[in-house]
Each structure stands twice: as structure tokens, then as C-alpha cells.
Amino acid sequence: MYVYDELDRGLVNERVEEFRDQVNRRISGELTEEQFRPLRLMNGLYLQLHAYMLRVAVPYGVLSSTQMRKLARIARVYDRGYGHFTTRQNIQFNWPKLEETPDILAELAEVEMHAIQTSGNCIRNTTADQFAGAAADELEDPRIWCEIIRQWSTFHPEFTFLPRKFKIAVTGAVSDRAAIKVHDIGIVLVQGTDGEVGFEIWAGGGLGRTPMIAKKIRDFLPATDLLSYLEAMLRVYNRFGRRDNKYKARIKILVHEIGADAYRDAVEAEWADIRDGALALPEQEISRIREAFTPPAFEALETASTAFEARKFEDRGFARWVASNVRRHKVPGYAIANISLKPAGGIPGDATAEQMDAVADYADRWSFGELRVAHEQNLVLPHVRQEDLYDLWLALGSVELDAPNIGTLGDIIACPGMDYCSLATARSIPVAQQISERFADLERLHDIGSVSLNISGCINACGHHHVGNIGILGVDKKGEEFYQVTLGGQADENAAIGKIIGPGFASDAIVDAIETIIETYLSVRQDGETFIGTLNRLGQTPFKEALYGTA
Amino acid sequence: MALEIITANRLGDGLVIFLTTDGWSARIDAAAVSETKDETAALLARAEADAGLVVGPYEITVERQADGSLHPVKYREALRTRGPSVRTDLGYQAA
Structure with a gap:
């Protein structure tokens, strides 16, 4: 893992003390809430329905055991004994006190963690393939490049007040587990003609109220040019992204409005000016970061363990x-x-x-x-014999962590919804709970096989409902919780936005509707066909008929 | 006019509170109830004067139950008086 140098440590510690002073000034009345709100948000402290919420960054989803123990301690000492891992690889604590937040941040700093870049219109915590450094289908460990992006983006003075928040995701593997095509910038590690590692660059993806799949901006970017190119991409967005309308301020709108070609041309022109400047990455620096991600001391083992095979049999x-x-x-x-x-x-x-x-x-x-x-x-435990x-x-x-349901209908992505979130229009968690209970039978769950079901409690789509094979969006309909269903979303290398199947369902009908969809799939699937395979072959019609009749 | 009360979050711990006749309470039933627009405006002005103690005061519509207790009309606000529906061991509902 990357270990902080003096610069990193200094930045994070200074930020803790700065925030401690800001909290004190708010409590003493020196700062109004209007003045204080942007400051607390820059330190990951939100105010939600029931209390404050602290969102702690887990850079590119990597934690050491020491850091995990610190998170456990924070949950126990400063919160209510639990934490919530988010759809952006971060963790949220739901009940911190304002006065204690500087202490929490100081404890996090001890283990090289913080809550920077978890809010506001800046470059947010970069996300990555959770199997980074371990996946069999990986070209190179993407964490090297995530760390380089982290160092460049943290407190980047030019990009602290972008038109809107900005999310970058990186994958080094053929299978996209980082959902890079629904990010503002998606980066795929690829091999150049001479075998060298470089990047395929995508831009303008995103979910929210206007979901879009990213457009490819560049087939191959040499490694040394990563930061200068990202800087050019951000600079063009910062200059031309809309600031007049919050809902049209993400880069996806810019790329959509002017077109991928015009965006690319503007980026390339900007890049030509800065390419050979201070941001060109020296090989020495790349090597320094690469060393931080040297693989652990793996033993030389047989490909298959006989003891392991025997256990599976027994x-x-x-x-x-x-x-x-x-x-x-x-x-x-x-x-x-x-x-x-x-x-x-x-x-x-x-x-x-x-x-x-x-x-x-x-x-x-x-x-x-x-x-x-x-x-x-x-x-994930990435390296287990x-x-x-x-x-x-x-x-x-x-410790009740052995649910055998990764990638199945039980593995539901759900935002906190109205149970916690002040933006939500409906609850998400109870719907997830009812569905996972309905499909709790493991024989049935595994027979249904691979299917993603994602639930969001509002249009902002933190629950990634647009890219679930089955997506559920909770809305408020005349004061009642109501759920719209989309089918056909995918978050992987074949990224697609799901399409609304028809009229939505009341909270007491949504679980039955999902069961009807699944039963329909089981009745029409071919041998070995996954849910998305059947849906793509037959389209929405059989599902629609099952849900709403043939009328 | 429907009955209205003022709610906010407490500055120190962020917990949900309600404006009473002489301060703030975690109990909705202790809230000062307005029956007119003018009363609501006066209560809000009082709440905003407490900006050093509370965050984001706003008015919500409530109904008075037969037993005299106050119940928010919107589900979101009802949740705020109780806590997460999925963790009944947390929030005011746990007390």
C-alpha cells in the first residue's frame, strides 16, 4: 500500500486543525451556518435527517487492517457501533457529534485517512476495481494510477470550485468492475503497440437525473501524459461546463451538448499547450508510486489445492x-x-x-x-490462499458475514434512502430487505443466478438504479412511496442504461412485481442464459405482459 | 389553516428538535403550535434568532391526535420524530 510521505501527512494534519478551529468558531457563534456549511462539507460532514453524517474517504477502495480497526473504533466510540459502506467505496457514519468530528478526523489522520474530497464540487475520491492487484484478468494494478491521480487532485487549486462534482474511475482489467462508463472520466489500462501500458480515456458518463454512458475520447494515452491530459480535460470542463443550472452542470451535459468530437478537439488543443510542462510524469516518479504497490510476498503454490477441493466436495x-x-x-x-x-x-x-x-x-x-x-x-480479502x-x-x-450471494439477486445495491438521507423521496433499504428475504432460499437464489438489482431512493441515483439489470427508483407520489422499475441496465464493459418497464408500483406491490419479473425470466430462459441475456434476446415484452397483462 | 410547528437540527449533535414556547425540545408533543400564517412567521423568526444553537429551522404541518399528541403529515417528518424505520433501536423511537 501507499504510505504517506511528509507532504501528505502535513496536508492532512493541517486540515484537521483548521477544521477544529472552524468547528470551535461555529459553536462560539463566530461563524454562521451559512459560512460554516461549505467548510464542514469540505470535510465530509453532512447534516442528514436524524443527525450529522461523516463520509470518510477510502481511497480507491483500499484499506489496511489497521485502518479497518480504526473505522471500527470510530463506530464504537463516536458513533452507534456501525458504519455504512457506500456505492463509491467510502464509509459513512450516521451519528457523529459536531464537537467530536475534529477528534474523529485526528484519529483518522493517525492511520492516513481523512474525509477530504467526499463532498463539494471538486474531484472526488477516485474509485477503482476492487480486485486491483489481485484479478486474474488484470493488465496492471490500477492503484498506481489512482494514487497518482489522488496526489494531483487533492486540493487542486484550479479545480476546487468546478461547475459540479467530478468522479473518476480506473480499471486495469478486461472485465470492468469499476463501472468506468458511468463516471465523469473513466480510465482503462491498455497495452500500446510496443507493449507499454497506457490508457483508454472515456468521458461524460454519469447517473443521476440524466443518465448517460461515457464516450470514448482517446484510444491510447501514454502513461507519462496521464496528468497533463486529465488537467486538459478538467480545464475544458471547468471553462465550458454550465454553471447556470445545477442539473446541467455535470460534464456529461457538456459532452452531450457540444458532442464528443468537439469536446475532444478542445481537450487536445488545451493539452498541446501543457503536455510537456510540469505535469509530464517522470519515469522515476511512476516507479516510486509503483513500488508502493509491490505485490505481497506470495508463496509459490500449486494452481489447485487438493485440501481445498476436498473441502468443497465434503x-x-x-x-x-x-x-x-x-x-x-x-x-x-x-x-x-x-x-x-x-x-x-x-x-x-x-x-x-x-x-x-x-x-x-x-x-x-x-x-x-x-x-x-x-x-x-x-x-474483499484480495489475497487468500x-x-x-x-x-x-x-x-x-x-460473525454473520458468510452470505453466499455475491452477484446474485441477494447482492442488492441500495442507497440509504429516506431512512437516513435528507434528499431522498422514498425509502430504499426496506425494499432491499424485503426482496432479499423473499429470495432467501439459496437453492432458488443460485438457480436464478447472476442478476444485479439496484435501488435508489431518489433521482440522484446513489443506488445506481439505472445500471442494475433490474433497477428500482423510489419516488414520492402524493405523499406515498412509489417505485419505478427499469430493466436492462448494466454497469460493466457493456454498460447500458435500463429502460422503464411501465407504470410504477406501490410499496406493498413492488416485491411481488420483482418476483413476477424473475419468474418470467425463469420460464423463458434458455440453458445457461443469465437474466440480462434473456432480456437482451427477448426484449421487455414478456416481462411487460407478465406485469401488466396483454391488454 | 393546518396546524404548523417549527423543527430544526441541534447544532451540537445534529439531532432533531422542535421549537417550544420557551426554547427547544426533542419531543414533538412539546412543540409550540401555530394556527395562522402570522403565528408561524413569528415562531420562525424566533427559531432563526437561535441560529447559534440550531441548524436550518423550517415549518412542518402536523395533525393533533385524539390523545393530544402531534403527528407530522409527511412521512419524512414522521421518520424524523422516530429514527430510521430499519433500525428501531436507534433514534428517539429507541428511548
């Missing part, structure tokens, strides 16, 4: 967990273990302090002390 529950939660690792004999934060009937993304501590221990014991947060609101998976699975079971 224990059906373990075999099921492996089938759904374990992914292929780039190193023989190792595996990627996904920890589902979606028990049937549970709150997606929530983890107790005890669970965080336990997972930190498992990371130390079985994964070189490394953890990841997935944007699907799950945790196959022969340790059985012990890990037993341990996870002891």
Missing part, C-alpha cells in the same frame, strides 16, 4: 460460498474472497464495529493485512 455450504463469493486470483494457489455485506433481510453495506474488527483480523491472518471495499457495498478459504469461511460464519 461441505456443500462451503462449495456454494466458493461458487458465488470467490474469484480467480492472478497468482496460482491464491483466491479473491468477497465478503457479502448483504445477509438476507439485512441493510446493504452496513457493518458493525465487531464485524469490522473481525474482518481486520481475518485480513491479517489470511490476506497480508489487505482489504478492499467494492462499490457494490461489499468487502485457496487452502485457507475453508477456515476463512468458518470464521466469517461466526
Whole structure:
């Protein structure tokens, strides 16, 4: 992992003390709320329905066991014993006190964490493939480039007051697990003609009230040019992005309005001026960051562990967990273990302090002390020996973290919704709970197979409903919670925005509607066909007829 | 006019509070109730004078129940008086 240098440490510590002073001045009455609000937001402190909420950045989804233990401590000491992992790989605490927030930030700084870039119209915390550094289909570890972007974007003076917030995602793998095509900028590591690593650049993707898939801006960008090119992209957006209308201020609107070609031309022109300037990345600096992500000391193991295979044969529950939660690792004999934060009937993304501590221990014991947060609101132990998976699975079971449902209908993405969020128009979590309970039977769940179901409690789409194979959007209809359903969304390399299937459903009808959709799929699917495969083959008609009749 | 009361979040801990006849309370039933636009405006002015103690005061519509208790008309506001519906061990509902 990257370790802070003096510069990083100084910046974060100074920010803590600055915020402590600002909080004191607000409490003493020296600052009005109008003056204080932007300051607290710059430090990740929101005011939600019931209390303040502190959003802590988990840079590109990477946590050490030490950092996870600190999060557990904060949950226990300053909050109500739990945290909520978000759809942007961050964590939120729902009940911090204003006076204690500077202490929380000081504790976070001790473990090289902070709440910077988790709010406001700046470049937000960069997100990445949660399997970075471990995935079998990876060209190179994307965290190297995420860290370089982090250092460039943190407190970037020119981009502190952009027209709107700005999100960058990076993947180094063929399968896109970072949803790069629904980000303001999406970066894919690719190989150049001489075998060197460079970047494919996408821009103008996003969800919210105007969902759009990103446009490809460049086929290949040399590694040395990453920051100068990003700077040019941001600069063009900062200059031409709309500031007259908040809802039209994201880069997706600019790219859509002037067209990808015109945007590209403007970026290339800007880039020509700055390409060889101070932002050109020296090989030496790239190497320094690359060294921070040197792979852990993997053992030389056989590709397959006989003990592991035997355990799968003997224990059906373990075999099921492996089938759904374990992914292929780039190193023989190792595996990627996904920890589902979606028990049937549970709150997606929530983890107790005890669970965080336990997972930190498992990371130390079985994964070189490394953890990841997935944007699907799950945790990952990236480097587990196959022969340790059985012990890990037993341990996870002891803290109720062994749900075998990654990538299934039980693995629902859901924003906090109206249970916590002051922007929400309806609740999300109870809908997720009812659906995961309805489909709790594991035989049935695994028979249904791979399907993503995402729920948002308002049009801002924190629950990524547009890119769920099944999407649910909660709205307010004359004071009642009401749910619109979209089908056909995808967040991967075949990114697509789901289409509304028809009239929405009342809160007491939405779960039945989802079951009708799933039953329809089961009745018309071909052998080995996933939900999205069936939907793409047959279109919406059979689902529509099942839901609304043939009229 | 429908009955109105003033709500806000407390500066120090962010918890939901209601303007009473002589201060603020975490109990909605203690809220000062307005029956006219002028009364609401007067209550809001009082609330805003407390900007050093509270954040973002605004008026909400309530109904008085048979037992005299006050109930917000909007579900969002009802949630604020209780806590998250998915964690009944948290918020005022847990007390």
C-alpha cells in the first residue's frame, strides 16, 4: 500500500486543525451556518435527517487492517457501533457529534485517512476495481494510477470550485468492475503497440437525473501524459461546463451538448499547450508510486489445492460460498474472497464495529493485512490462499458475514434512502430487505443466478438504479412511496442504461412485481442464459405482459 | 389553516428538535403550535434568532391526535420524530 510521505501527512494534519478551529468558531457563534456549511462539507460532514453524517474517504477502495480497526473504533466510540459502506467505496457514519468530528478526523489522520474530497464540487475520491492487484484478468494494478491521480487532485487549486462534482474511475482489467462508463472520466489500462501500458480515456458518463454512458475520447494515452491530459480535460470542463443550472452542470451535459468530437478537439488543443510542462510524469516518479504497490510476498503454490477441493466436495455450504463469493486470483494457489455485506433481510453495506474488527483480523491472518471495499457495498480479502478459504469461511460464519450471494439477486445495491438521507423521496433499504428475504432460499437464489438489482431512493441515483439489470427508483407520489422499475441496465464493459418497464408500483406491490419479473425470466430462459441475456434476446415484452397483462 | 410547528437540527449533535414556547425540545408533543400564517412567521423568526444553537429551522404541518399528541403529515417528518424505520433501536423511537 501507499504510505504517506511528509507532504501528505502535513496536508492532512493541517486540515484537521483548521477544521477544529472552524468547528470551535461555529459553536462560539463566530461563524454562521451559512459560512460554516461549505467548510464542514469540505470535510465530509453532512447534516442528514436524524443527525450529522461523516463520509470518510477510502481511497480507491483500499484499506489496511489497521485502518479497518480504526473505522471500527470510530463506530464504537463516536458513533452507534456501525458504519455504512457506500456505492463509491467510502464509509459513512450516521451519528457523529459536531464537537467530536475534529477528534474523529485526528484519529483518522493517525492511520492516513481523512474525509477530504467526499463532498463539494471538486474531484472526488477516485474509485477503482476492487480486485486491483489481485484479478486474474488484470493488465496492471490500477492503484498506481489512482494514487497518482489522488496526489494531483487533492486540493487542486484550479479545480476546487468546478461547475459540479467530478468522479473518476480506473480499471486495469478486461472485465470492468469499476463501472468506468458511468463516471465523469473513466480510465482503462491498455497495452500500446510496443507493449507499454497506457490508457483508454472515456468521458461524460454519469447517473443521476440524466443518465448517460461515457464516450470514448482517446484510444491510447501514454502513461507519462496521464496528468497533463486529465488537467486538459478538467480545464475544458471547468471553462465550458454550465454553471447556470445545477442539473446541467455535470460534464456529461457538456459532452452531450457540444458532442464528443468537439469536446475532444478542445481537450487536445488545451493539452498541446501543457503536455510537456510540469505535469509530464517522470519515469522515476511512476516507479516510486509503483513500488508502493509491490505485490505481497506470495508463496509459490500449486494452481489447485487438493485440501481445498476436498473441502468443497465434503461441505456443500462451503462449495456454494466458493461458487458465488470467490474469484480467480492472478497468482496460482491464491483466491479473491468477497465478503457479502448483504445477509438476507439485512441493510446493504452496513457493518458493525465487531464485524469490522473481525474482518481486520481475518485480513491479517489470511490476506497480508489487505482489504478492499467494492462499490457494490461489499468487502474483499484480495489475497487468500485457496487452502485457507475453508477456515476463512468458518470464521466469517461466526460473525454473520458468510452470505453466499455475491452477484446474485441477494447482492442488492441500495442507497440509504429516506431512512437516513435528507434528499431522498422514498425509502430504499426496506425494499432491499424485503426482496432479499423473499429470495432467501439459496437453492432458488443460485438457480436464478447472476442478476444485479439496484435501488435508489431518489433521482440522484446513489443506488445506481439505472445500471442494475433490474433497477428500482423510489419516488414520492402524493405523499406515498412509489417505485419505478427499469430493466436492462448494466454497469460493466457493456454498460447500458435500463429502460422503464411501465407504470410504477406501490410499496406493498413492488416485491411481488420483482418476483413476477424473475419468474418470467425463469420460464423463458434458455440453458445457461443469465437474466440480462434473456432480456437482451427477448426484449421487455414478456416481462411487460407478465406485469401488466396483454391488454 | 393546518396546524404548523417549527423543527430544526441541534447544532451540537445534529439531532432533531422542535421549537417550544420557551426554547427547544426533542419531543414533538412539546412543540409550540401555530394556527395562522402570522403565528408561524413569528415562531420562525424566533427559531432563526437561535441560529447559534440550531441548524436550518423550517415549518412542518402536523395533525393533533385524539390523545393530544402531534403527528407530522409527511412521512419524512414522521421518520424524523422516530429514527430510521430499519433500525428501531436507534433514534428517539429507541428511548
